[in-house]
Amino acid sequence: MASSFLSIEHVSKSFARGQSATQVLRDINLSIVRGEYVSIIGHSGCGKSTLLNLIAGLTKITTGGIILENKEVNEPGPDRAVVFQNHSLLPWLTTYQNVKLAVDKVFSQLKSRAERHAWTMHNLELVQMVHAKDKLPAEISGGMKQRVGIARALAMEPKVLLLDEPFGALDALTRAHLQDSVMQIHARLGNTVIMITHDVDEAVLLSDRIVMMTNGPSATIGEILDVPLPRPRKRLELSSDPTYLRSREAVMRFLYERHRAPALQAA
Amino acid sequence: MRGLDPLFQVLRTVPPLAWLPLSLAAFRDGQPSAIFVIFITAIWPIIINTAVGIRNIPTDYRNVAAVLRLNQLEFFWKIMIPAAAPYIFTGLRIGIGLSWLAIVAAEMLIGGVGIGFFIWDAWNSSRISEIILALIYVGLIGFMLDRLVAGIGHHATRGTATS
Numbered sequence: 001m002a003s004s005f006l007s008i009e010h011v012s013k014s015f016a017r018g019q020s021a022t023q024v025l026r027d028i029n030l031s032i033v034r035g036e037y038v039s040i041i042g043h044s045g046c047g048k049s050t051l052l053n054l055i056a057g058l059t060k061i062t063t064g065g066i067i068l069e070n071k072e073v074n075e076p077g078p079d080r081a082v083v084f085q086n087h088s089l090l091p092w093l094t095t096y097q098n099v100k101l102a103v104d105k106v107f108s109q110l111k112s113r114a115e116r117h118a119w120t121m122h123n124l125e126l127v128q129m130v131h132a133k134d135k136l137p138a139e140i141s142g143g144m145k146q147r148v149g150i151a152r153a154l155a156m157e158p159k160v161l162l163l164d165e166p167f168g169a170l171d172a173l174t175r176a177h178l179q180d181s182v183m184q185i186h187a188r189l190g191n192t193v194i195m196i197t198h199d200v201d202e203a204v205l206l207s208d209r210i211v212m213m214t215n216g217p218s219a220t221i222g223e224i225l226d227v228p229l230p231r232p233r234k235r236l237e238l239s240s241d242p243t244y245l246r247s248r249e250a251v252m253r254f255l256y257e258r259h260r261a262p263a264l265q266a267a
Numbered sequence: 268m269r270g271l272d273p274l275f276q277v278l279r280t281v282p283p284l285a286w287l288p289l290s291l292a293a294f295r296d297g298q299p300s301a302i303f304v305i306f307i308t309a310i311w312p313i314i315i316n317t318a319v320g321i322r323n324i325p326t327d328y329r330n331v332a333a334v335l336r337l338n339q340l341e342f343f344w345k346i347m348i349p350a351a352a353p354y355i356f357t358g359l360r361i362g363i364g365l366s367w368l369a370i371v372a373a374e375m376l377i378g379g380v381g382i383g384f385f386i387w388d389a390w391n392s393s394r395i396s397e398i399i400l401a402l403i404y405v406g407l408i409g410f411m412l413d414r415l416v417a418g419i420g421h422h423a424t425r426g427t428a429t430s
């Protein structure tokens with residue numbers, strides 16, 4: 001497809017251990033348009049994190065290819081910034097320095113020192129973390145750490161923002177707050193986002209499309225659901241919106257009827 | 268590093284004073300021999316802990332470095348050294364304790380200077396109370412050295428090292 005921004009074509013991934021190889025992902029095909037927010041949902045162990053790592057270039061593809069803006073992806077790079085599940089901020093750097101590290105590396109040639117400072121502050125502002133810019137990661141809450149993680153990723157001006165269960169380790173209230181922030185940022189900057197999640201509500205609330213994965217081993221894309229909800233989306237209004245409820249039900253049906261978790265199937 | 272580990276473990280268990288005759292034979296002088304004994308005693312926990320620290324750099328930090336495309340030098344200074352620093356300082360703390368141990372023992376054997384010689388001299392002159400005083404002194408200095416290194420470690424690693 002010519003119009004697609006990021007395309008994943010016939011991607012399979014096997015992990016070899018000694019003589020035996022386990023196929024984790026089988027024949028994944030997906031194309032994503034610029035500015036789209038895509039969620040990948042599936043039971044744990046279905047290889048969704050592996051898929052994200054493949055897009056990030058952190059894991060090598062076994063067969064097939066991933067093409068981002070007509071260039072093949074085969075190594076990690078700042079054009080595909082990752083927000084990791086456990087924030088992975090460097091604990092010896094302040095929040096400002098954590099973001100600055102990325103800015104300094106990515107824009108070392110392109111921006112002056114003053115511009116890099118301004119850009120770092122701008123990104124901290126975007127996630128409302130300027131007040132804690134001199135705090136170490138150990139001194140701030142989990143939600144705040146994740147904000148800084150998002151700021152660090154945004155600061156690289158990535159073509160695609162990869163979120164690996166970014167809200168998984170947070171409590172429900174903080175999660176809702178952060179989801180709203182991500183929606184605002186997405187509306188403002190129009191980033192292309194791929195998010196891994198196992199939360200149905202989160203997927204429906206945030207995404208333009210939801211990619212549902214079958215169970216592993218040899219997991220693949222089971223179904224892709226369009227979420228035709230207008231933006232900006234308001235959490236409260238949506239809770240009784242028929243489109244929202246229908247989308248939610250569709251994902252639930254997929255996950256709990258047709259592709260139940262292996263552990264549940266046995267029971 | 269992993270291949271050298273058994274070698275380190277063997278060398279580590281050699282008691283400090285066992286090195287002294289060999290180093291006396293090599294240097295033919297008390298002072299450098301004593302310094303060599305201190306060095307050879309203190310170096311192993313520092314090396315072993317540093318190796319453990321580098322081996323234990325979380326995958327997350329490596330991934331961050333990969334996404335940012337840090338080169339080897341940047342990875343070394345910005346990720347490896349700070350990530351291993353708490354382990355290095357643990358090694359240094361053990362090392363300084365051991366070297367204080369070795370210093371006192373070496374001074375007893377080489378003679379002429381230092382608190383070790385003072386204790387030995389006091390024993391030869393049957394001044395038991397001075398020995399007890401010296402022991403308390405040795406203990407307190409050892410404690411202070413440990414605290415000093417821990418304090419530097421705490422400061423240098425911004426609180427990520429335990430003190």
